[in-house]
Each structure stands twice: as C-alpha cells, then as structure tokens.
Amino acid sequence: MKGANMQTNPYHEQVHHHTFSNGFDLFYIEKKGFAQKFAGVMINYGGADQPRDFTLPAGTAHFLEHQLFAKPYGDITDKFEQYEASSNAFTSYNETMYFANFTHHTYENIKTLVELVANPYxxxxxxxxxxxxxxxxxxxxxxxxxxQLNNRLMHMMYGDEPLSQEVVGTEDSLQTITAQTLTDAYNEYYSAQNMKLVVVGDLDFNHLIDEIEATVKQIKSNSSNIVEEKTTFKDEESKVVKVEGKVESPKFSIGIKFSEHDFDVARPQLYIAMQILMETLFGLSGQLYQDLQKQNLVNGEIDFDINFNRQGDFAIVSGTSQNPQEAATLIKEAFFNASINQSDFERQKRKLFGQEIRQLDDFEGYGIEFIESIFDQEDYYQYYTDIQNISFETCTKLISEIKTQSTSQTAILFNQNNVDK
Incomplete structure (x- = not known):
C-alpha cells in the first residue's frame, strides 16, 4: 500500500517505504514539527569499484559525480539555489551520494534531486x-x-589494488576519461535497483510519491554488476616508510588492516568492539593518550577512523609528533597488547551510545547512515540495540581476535629537509 508505515525500531522513529515500479526505493524518515529537511540519493558505486566485464579508469566514479550536475540548460545547482536549497555530493570507496538540505520548496527540491541522477548529459x-x-x-x-600520508599508507596496505587508488584519480587516469567512459559507468551502475532515495523531515509522503514518480520512472531498471569481493587477506611484514612533504610538524599514520570475514559476528558488533578499543586507547581520557602527552610524544589529539569496504577493511590511527617513529611504535605496541577492564568498557559503551543516539537529530548524518545500512542489508536501528546489549565478555573476546587477525603498516611524513630524522 502506498505510504504504508514500517515500524522497525524501539526508538519511536517512523519510517515509510515505497518501491516504484522500476525497483527504485524511497525511504521517508518522519520528523514531525521540524522545518529542516534533508534528501539524498545514494548509488551503490564508488571509487574502488570495478565492473566484471571491463575496466574503468581510476577516478571515474568521482568524475561522474561532478558531471551529473551538468544538464542541457546549465548547472542543476542553479535550480537548487532557486528553490533555496544547499546541494552537494561526495564519492567514497563504495558509494556516491547526492544530497540537499532545505526548509522550503520541499517537493520541487526532491524532484530536482531525482532529476540530477535520472538524466545524464x-x-x-x-x-x-x-x-x-x-x-x-x-x-x-x-x-x-x-x-600525502594517507595516499602512501593505502598503497602500502593494498599495493596496486583499486582500494589504494585515490578516489579523485591520478593525472594520467583523468586524461583517459571521456564522455563515453562516463556513459559506460552510468549505464553499469546507475540503475533503479542500485540507488535509493532517503528523505528526513516533515512532509506528505503520498504527495511526495506522486510528485517524483514520473521522474523516477526515467531511471532504467536493471541489476548492477558490482563485484562483491574482498581483498585477499594475508600476513604481511610490518613496515615503516618515511615520506617528505610540506609540513611544519612531523605526522604519523598507522594502517591496521583486517577482514570482517575472519570474525563470527556481524559487522556492527565488530565495529562496536573496535570503536570501544580505539576510544579506550586513543581517546582524550585514555591512559595511552595521557602517557604520550606527558612524554611530549604527541601534539594534539590522536585521530582514528574505522573503514569497512567491499575490497577490504582497515582502521587508521594518526597524529602529530616531534618524534613520530617512537610515538607510532608505542601506539602499535599498545594496540597489539591492548586489554580493557569492565569499568572502561561500561564507560565507553555509554559514551558510544550517547554519541550515536544524538545523530537521530542530525538529519544529514542520519539519512546518509540509514541508506548505508540498507545497502549493507542491516537494520539501522538494531545498531543502537547492539551497543546496549554487547557484553563485556563478547567485547573482550572480539578485541583479542582483532589483535590476532590484524596487520599494520606505518607512514611518517617529515619536512622535506628533515626526512632522514
């Protein structure tokens, strides 16, 4: 039934779902009483993806993202501005997202967003x-x-595989991208079944369906040929590579490579355990961070990021230090020898739940992560329950497995005059 409710969570979030005749999915997250609205179309295709039957140059997904804003009448951004919307897009390893934030001209803005992806020029x-x-x-x-640092580190971890290629591409690869290249990529990946629209805000869902249906039906319907493969995981010797560049203070970046297929739990539980571990070690209140600060081995915060992709999974830990090699060595030792006590576990679990639950009021972040969960065939709201339900025993077991199943590489960026330091 058009506009039917889909109550799937205990967090009082009303989600409506409609599938158009060509297979295009629309999800509406109802936020009654809010003037702000967010709409985004996500395509299940990013910079590290390659078709089965032919090869696309590095940077094609990102180039395609840019080029879709061009229409016969000019730049579609002007239409969003006419409707008082702020529009943007991004390309990551496995996805491309086109989105807009607005308070007025609701249906015109969402229809324009669908037009953006439906009509290439x-x-x-x-x-x-x-x-x-x-x-x-x-x-x-x-x-x-x-x-510079991240680029070198990704090549250390993944060699010449697609995941190591810069999403923007290279100077050489960009020269090979033509209108036909973009047409081939669009036809391969921009099908109705391989993209989804999410809307967050207060609107009439049935009216929205009627407004965008004709434009949605312009999107072709066929299955995507995305290769669902992971990088072959193997033991690797830990290496440290020094890079020279334009930097005032030396920087270090540690890549921790693993594969979710080596674990018996679903991705959300693995992410929760790793997030708790990382925050315990490298958060501002963590003992390791405090020790490194006292020894003047880090300047500012230690940043960490956890990534899951079709082609491989990794975490990156980075920071600034006057003695980056010693800092990186101590950080890696701490990671591979880490343990967590019950008190830290409970504290970090509460902190993580609080951080994540606040996202329900961040319409843009909410919409993006909701659609990511749909493509990953996960229940978005189950993640919040998983945080609350994960036990200390499960978390410590996963942390032990993470240390065993991971390898690491380190890249250090010095000022070009001090690279031998």
Whole structure:
C-alpha cells in the first residue's frame, strides 16, 4: 500500500517505504514539527569499484559525480539555489551520494534531486572542462600533508589494488576519461535497483510519491554488476616508510588492516568492539593518550577512523609528533597488547551510545547512515540495540581476535629537509 508505515525500531522513529515500479526505493524518515529537511540519493558505486566485464579508469566514479550536475540548460545547482536549497555530493570507496538540505520548496527540491541522477548529459566539451577542474582539485589534495600520508599508507596496505587508488584519480587516469567512459559507468551502475532515495523531515509522503514518480520512472531498471569481493587477506611484514612533504610538524599514520570475514559476528558488533578499543586507547581520557602527552610524544589529539569496504577493511590511527617513529611504535605496541577492564568498557559503551543516539537529530548524518545500512542489508536501528546489549565478555573476546587477525603498516611524513630524522 502506498505510504504504508514500517515500524522497525524501539526508538519511536517512523519510517515509510515505497518501491516504484522500476525497483527504485524511497525511504521517508518522519520528523514531525521540524522545518529542516534533508534528501539524498545514494548509488551503490564508488571509487574502488570495478565492473566484471571491463575496466574503468581510476577516478571515474568521482568524475561522474561532478558531471551529473551538468544538464542541457546549465548547472542543476542553479535550480537548487532557486528553490533555496544547499546541494552537494561526495564519492567514497563504495558509494556516491547526492544530497540537499532545505526548509522550503520541499517537493520541487526532491524532484530536482531525482532529476540530477535520472538524466545524464555528457558531452566531450563539458567533460574536457570538468577534467581541468578535477585536475586542479587533485593538485590541491596533493599539497595537503594528510593526503600525502594517507595516499602512501593505502598503497602500502593494498599495493596496486583499486582500494589504494585515490578516489579523485591520478593525472594520467583523468586524461583517459571521456564522455563515453562516463556513459559506460552510468549505464553499469546507475540503475533503479542500485540507488535509493532517503528523505528526513516533515512532509506528505503520498504527495511526495506522486510528485517524483514520473521522474523516477526515467531511471532504467536493471541489476548492477558490482563485484562483491574482498581483498585477499594475508600476513604481511610490518613496515615503516618515511615520506617528505610540506609540513611544519612531523605526522604519523598507522594502517591496521583486517577482514570482517575472519570474525563470527556481524559487522556492527565488530565495529562496536573496535570503536570501544580505539576510544579506550586513543581517546582524550585514555591512559595511552595521557602517557604520550606527558612524554611530549604527541601534539594534539590522536585521530582514528574505522573503514569497512567491499575490497577490504582497515582502521587508521594518526597524529602529530616531534618524534613520530617512537610515538607510532608505542601506539602499535599498545594496540597489539591492548586489554580493557569492565569499568572502561561500561564507560565507553555509554559514551558510544550517547554519541550515536544524538545523530537521530542530525538529519544529514542520519539519512546518509540509514541508506548505508540498507545497502549493507542491516537494520539501522538494531545498531543502537547492539551497543546496549554487547557484553563485556563478547567485547573482550572480539578485541583479542582483532589483535590476532590484524596487520599494520606505518607512514611518517617529515619536512622535506628533515626526512632522514
């Protein structure tokens, strides 16, 4: 039934779901009384994905993201501005997202968002113009110390595999992308079944369906050929590579590589255990962080990020230090010898639940993570319950397995005049 409720959670969040005749899914998260609205279309295709039957140049997914804003009448961004919306997009390893935030012209903005992904317009002239813009974007990234460090670290962990390739592409690969390349990528991945629309806010769901249905039906219907494969995981020798660059203070970045397929739990439980471990070790109140601060081995916070992708899973721990090699050594030793007590476990679990539950009021973050969970075939709201229900015994067991199943690599960025330090 059109507009039927789908109550799937104990957190009083009303979610409505409708599938159009071509297989395109619409999810509406109801937020009664809020003026702010968010809408986003996610495509299950990103910079590390490759078709089965042919090869796309590095950077194609990101180039396609840029180029879809071009329409026969000009840049579709102007239409969003006309409707008082702020629009944007991003490309990650396994997904591309087009989204808008707005308070007025609700149905016009959502219809424009669907039009953005439904009607590609690729010409060689537009592609050549966009190529120069993306090359400038790449050069800007290449001047950033954090980009230099992350780029080297990903190559250390994944060699020449797609996951190591910069999502933006390389100077050489960008030169090979043509209008036909983008057409091939669009036809391969931008099908109705391989994209989903999420809307968060207060609106009339049945009216929304009627407003966008004609535009949605312009999206072709066929199955995607995304290769669901993981990088082959193998034991690797831990390495440290020094990089020179434009940086005032040396930086270190540690890549911790693992595979979720080596564990007997679902991805959310593995993420929770790793998040608790990382926060215990590297959070501002963590003992290791306090010790490194007292020894003047880190400047500022220690950052960490956990990534799950079709081609491989990894965490990155990074920071700034005047003695980065010693700091990185101590951090790796702490990680691979880590244990957690019940008091720290309970504290970090409460902290994690509080951080995550607050996201229900962050419409943009909420919408993006909700659609990610749909593509991952996970119940978004079960994640909150998993945080509350995970036991100390389960968490410590997972932490022990994480240490055993992981390998690490380290990249250090020095000022180009002090690379031998």
């Amino acid at each position: 690729f010409t060689e002239k537009n592609v050549d113009t966009e190529r120069e813009i993306i090359l400038q974007e790449l050069k800007m990234y290449q001047d950033m110390p954090d980009w």
